[in-house]
Each structure stands twice: as C-alpha cells, then as structure tokens.
Amino acid sequence: MPPLNAPEFEGIAMVRLLGTLLLFALPGYALAADAEGSFAVDGIGSKTCQHFLAEREQNSNFYFMYGGWLDGYMTAINQYTVGAFDITPWETTDLLMALIDNHCRSKPEEQFIAVAIALARNLGGDMLAEPSPVIEAKVGETTMHLYQATLAKVQEALKATGHYSGGVDGQFGPQTQTAIEAFQSSKQLKVTGLPDQRTLMALFRPPKAGTE
Numbered sequence: 580m581p582p583l584n585a586p587e588f589e590g591i592a593m594v595r596l597l598g599t600l601l602l603f604a605l606p607g608y609a610l611a612a613d614a615e616g617s618f619a620v621d622g623i624g625s626k627t628c629q630h631f632l633a634e635r636e637q638n639s640n641f642y643f644m645y646g647g648w649l650d651g652y653m654t655a656i657n658q659y660t661v662g663a664f665d666i667t668p669w670e671t672t673d674l675l676m677a678l679i680d681n682h683c684r685s686k687p688e689e690q691f692i693a694v695a696i697a698l699a700r701n702l703g704g705d706m707l708a709e710p711s712p713v714i715e716a717k718v719g720e721t722t723m724h725l726y727q728a729t730l731a732k733v734q735e736a737l738k739a740t741g742h743y744s745g746g747v748d749g750q751f752g753p754q755t756q757t758a759i760e761a762f763q764s765s766k767q768l769k770v771t772g773l774p775d776q777r778t779l780m781a782l783f784r785p786p787k788a789g790t791e
Contacts, residue, residue, distance in 0.1 A: 623648050624692040628683030646672050668707040671730045716751040718772040733774050736782040
C-alpha cells in the first residue's frame with residue numbers, strides 16, 4: 580500500500596467500473612493449508628460480508644478491525660509470495676475496503692476471508708516486485724507519497740493517453756503535474772494535479788467498453 584499520507588478514496592462509484600473482482604490469479608501465491616486445503620481463520624476475517632457491510636454502514640469499531648485485519652493479510656502476502664515486495668503499491672486501505680464493499684453487496688453470505696483472497700488475486704497485476712524509493716508529490720498544501728516505480732507507471736500511462744511528453748523517471752515535477760491535471764480534466768475528475776486514488780484508478784483500471 581502507499582507508504583505515507585495517501586489521500587483517502589472517497590466513495591465507491593469508481594470501483595463499480597471494475598466489473599469483475601474474481602478473474603485473475605496471483606503468480607507465485609498459494610494458500611498454505613492442510614492436506615485437504617483447509618485452514619483456520621483467526622479474527623474478524625471469519626465473519627460474513629453481511630456483517631462487514633453492517634459495520635461499515637455504522638463506521639463502527641468492528642469496521643476498523645476489518646481494515647486492520649486486511650492490512651495484516653496483505654502484509655502476509657507480501658512476506659510469503661515469491662517475487663513480491665508490495666501487492667498493493669498504490670491502493671490505499673480505503674480503496675480496498677470499497678472494492679470489498681462492492682463485491683459483498685452482491686454476495687452478502689460470503690466470508691470476508693474469501694473476498695480478501697479473491698481481491699488479492701485480482702491485484703496481482705499491480706504487484707511491485709522489488710523495493711522502490713518513495714517520492715513526495717506536493718501541490719499547494721497537499722502532500723502525498725508514493726513509490727517512484729508507481730509514479731513512473733503514471734507517466735507511462737499519461738504518455739499513452741497523449742497528456743505527457745516528458746521523460747519516464749518517476750519524479751514529480753511541473754510537467755507531470757500539468758499532465759495529471761489535463762488527464763483529470765478530460766475524465767471529469769477533481770483537478771488536484773496529484774496522482775490520487777481516483778486518478779490512479781482511471782489510469783490503471785479504466786472501465787471496459789460499454790461499462791461507463
């Protein structure tokens with residue numbers, strides 16, 4: 580997950596554009612379990628989606644426990660997945676919880692652990708294989724931090740959309756900021772000049788044709 584001060588993901592409207600949560604397998608990732616594939620689930624991960632949704636609606640202490648459990652689960656994947664440093668290099672906990680919310684609304688009977696497993700598999704394509712320096716991006720009074728490798732991917736994506744013509748160096752400067760602002764404007768996003776969660780979703784996980 581982004582290391583420091585990443586802006587919160589507000590709402591789940593962008594999440595609904597993903598469409599399929601369960602399609603991708605995570606390379607190098609396998610569940611350690613007994614001979615029959617069974618394993619004990621500790622803590623709140625054993626609860627159902629229905630319970631998660633109810634606690635999220637109330638913004639209760641249980642809801643924050645889900646967030647802590649999910650952070651721990653993703654950290655364990657980082658530790659035990661071969662060739663992985665960070666499975667969520669740009670996704671904040673708020674975004675991951677919104678993704679889970681979207682899935683749970685259609686399958687309230689599922690266990691939280693099952694949805695977390697599916698989410699991890701879906702996020703495999705974003706995986707950062709090795710450590711990357713942390714870059715500060717600041718516009719006005721707002722500062723966020725993200726991996727240099729992620730910012731380089733942002734620059735590549737902006738090049739592909741025709742909004743950026745500079746070098747792909749993973750550094751945040753005026754040219755990158757201007758390109759982000761132009762992209763945000765073209766997608767009717769709030770123009771922040773920063774690679775915030777909504778912008779990263781639009782760049783890295785654009786809606787498929789016919790889903791907008």
